[in-house]
Structure formats: C-alpha cells, structure tokens
Amino acid sequence: MRADRLIAPVSLLSLLVALQVLVWLAFPPGLVPSPLGMLRATRDHVQDLTLPSAIARSLGRVLAGFLIATVIGLPLGLLMGLVPAVARAVGPFLDGLRAIAPIAWIPIAVLWFGVTGNAAIVIVTYAAVLPLALSAYQGVRLIDHRLIQAASMLGAGPMLRLVAVVLPGSIPILITACRLSMGFAWGSIVAAELAVGVKVGPSGGGAGIGQMMAETLFTRRDVDTLAICMLCVGLVSLAIDYLMRSLGRTLSPWTQ
C-alpha cells in the first residue's frame, strides 16, 4: 500500500531528474528546460512581478471575453431550446462556425479592433460563445418535460414556467457550459495574444502571458521561462476548472 502511493511522486521526480541530466549533458543544447533553471526563472519573474501581472492581464481579457460571451451565448441557447424554429434556423450555422478555429479570425479581429488587446478579447469571446450557446440549448432540451407540463397544468403562464421551471432546471448544465467555455477561452488566449502580440512588439503596455511567451521566445530564447509560462497556463486552467466546479456545487446542490 505504501509503495503504491510512492509511484506518482517517483514518476514525476524521475521526469525532472531526466530533464536535468539532459541539460547537463547539453543535449539538445538550449532546448530542454532544466528544473533548476526553472526555479531560478520563477524567482526572478515573480520578484519583478512580470509573471503575475502577465497572468493577471490575460485573466482579465479572458474574463471580459467570457462575460460578453455569456451575454450573447446563454440567451441564444435558451431561445434555441424554447423555440424550435430558432434552433432549426441557427443550429447549422453554429455547427459551421464551430469548425472555424477561433484563431482563424485573428486577421479580421486585428483589422477591426487593433492590436492593443481588444482583438484578443474578441477571439476569446468567439471561442467561448459557441460552446455556451450549444450547451444551454442542450440544457433546456434535457429538462424533464413532465415538469413543464405539470407547471402549465397548475396554471403557470409561459413567463412563470421559464423563471420557475426551465431556468432552475437547466442550471447544472449551464454551469457545466460555463466551465467548458471558460476552459476554451483560456485555451485560446495564449494563441490570440501570441498572434496579436508578435506584431506590436511584445513588451508593450498590456502584455499578457501569450505576449510574455512570444517575447521570451523571439528576443531571449529562454527555454526555462517558457516552461514556467506553460506550467502557469496549465495551473490557471486547473484553477478555473476547480473554481467553476465548486461554484456549480454551491448553485445546484441537488445534483449531488
């Protein structure tokens, strides 16, 4: 039993040791992040606040994009679920749009919104809005129809049915939708900032984590910092996932 629990740490530790040995052997030179170097890079970038402020700016953009996306996507999905004609009309286009990767819009987003970070917000909004709308639609469709029928039999009008049955009934799925699309939004911010930022000169005012990675890559070629940034991207997405899950448990305790 004790030996079993050791497997995970040993596995991770041997990965780190292997990386460090590769670095000491200088093979391939400058391409393998060294764990010791990563520690040093973390200390430096946390001390001069570049890393925390880059993450904060990216998170700000993700939040802004996500909020815009909820304002568009949730009502659209609810409408699709409530009015079948809307679903039939809009559905095929949402499917088609889903096949266009968010990043493909970068040239147009940059043209319309400039390189100052608004273009990245647009990309994030686009990445988040489709999963939100589609899952809200699914959520409404999956509500137990007997509940709606029971409510209307008891005399509830359409408005009351919406507020008292449909909305509470779809909360768990809406929360899941928010969790997923927040994940998509965070996943696309790096590419959005990377593609936008390379053109502005990355050390400009509003550099997020993507711009920081671009600068690290193109001007300093510092693989340790790059690895730290990647780990931070992963950590933030874990944190978002965890927060949204606990939010879901608070808002819809009956699903447990």
Add this chain to the structure above:
Amino acid sequence: MMRVFARIAPPLVFGAAMLGVWQAVSAILANPELLPPPRTVAVALIDLLLNGDMLDDIISSLQHLAMGYGAGAGLGLALAVLCARFPLLMRVLDPVVELFRPIGAIAWIPFAILMFGVSSSVPVFLIGYGALFPIFVTTLAGVRGVDAGLLRAGAALGASPRMLVTHVVLPSAIPHVLSGARLSLGVAWAAMIAAELTGSDSGLGWRLFWYQEFFRMDRVAAVIVMIGVLGVMADLLLRGVRRAVVGWSPEDQHAR
C-alpha cells in the same frame, strides 16, 4: 413535402438574412478592405480555388493533419490499451498525463517554434499533442468500462482470453474510441490553424497570415470560409464512420 420544407426553410431564411445584413453593412461602410461584401469574397474564393494557391494550401494542411493526427491518435490509442493491460504502467504515467493535460496544445506553440523553427513540424507536433489526450482518456474509459458481467459470461462459456479481447472488450470499447477520435479531431483542427498561423510556412492558417500581410481581406475571408467548410466535412466524415461502425451501440444514442 411540407415536412421537408419546414426543416429546410428556417436555416435558408436565416442564412439569407445574415447575407443580407453582411451585404448591407459592407455597402454602408463602403470600404472593401474593412469588410469585403459577400460577392467579393465568393469571387475571391472561386478565383483562389481555380487559379490560385488554395489547393496547395489545403493539401499541405491535410498533410499536417494526417501526420500529426495519425501520430497523436495512434500513440494515445496504444498508450490507453497498454495502460489498461498493465496497471503499473498506468500508475507511472498517470501523474505525467495529469501534469500535461491541462496545458493546452496552443500553449506549446512558442516551445514548438523554439524546437523546430518555423516549419511544418510545428503544426504536426501541435496536432499530435492536441489529439493525444482526448483519445487516450476516452479509450481508457472505454476499455475499463467493459461490463464485467459480459466478461464473466464469456469466460464461463469457455472463451479464451484472446477471444474475450476480440469479441467482448473491443466491440464495447469502440464507441468510446470513436467519440474520442471525434473530440480529438476538433481539438487538432483548432490547434492546426493556430500553429500554422504562428509557426509554419505552409497550410491554410499560414495563408491567412500571408494575405493579412498583403491586406487582401477578401482572400482572408475566403480562406476562413474554406477552413469552416473543411472542418464541417471532416466532422461529418467521422460521424458517418461512427454510424456505419457502431450504429447498434446504446452509447451511440445519446452520444450523437
């Protein structure tokens, strides 16, 4: 007849309305660089297809996709089967997988550029990385989720271990494998565009960047349309495969 009409009419009306809005806005702006009207984009698309580079771009994108997706999905599938067979391997790999899984494919772009330089290896690597995890996770769940009762029934009826694998484990895992393959393809498609746009010298994503540099927004829009069309076609293809192979399975009913 009426029913077919009722199904086809709403998307057609909505599509016509969207085209109308696009046409009207571009007429008001009267600036084909900012918002090319639909007709210009259609002409650009046909022109690029007939006497432009678009076929080359599509072919190189599909090459990236085939190489990256083949490697990533193949590796994910093989790892999942090995992990299901040898629990120790699973315990060793699990922490590593959990370390890398939250780091989305897109966060690897700078690192991939550092490793491979700006070349078609960047999209191939990104596609492979993006495709790896969804198919690994779903296949593992599929192989592990085989009904133990079926296994015992097979064994009781005298099936050899090999027959159990070919007649029980594989058929019940295939629906999971296929939904993993579809998830993987979606992730891989988005990763491909992002990687080509930022770190490649060929493919549809790179061509977006190229036309942006020349400020040919009609061609940018044409490439975006083509990306959407190809993405929908790839998804339809996998859906068709799924229906042909596992139309019988109960999982298929709600997974669709």
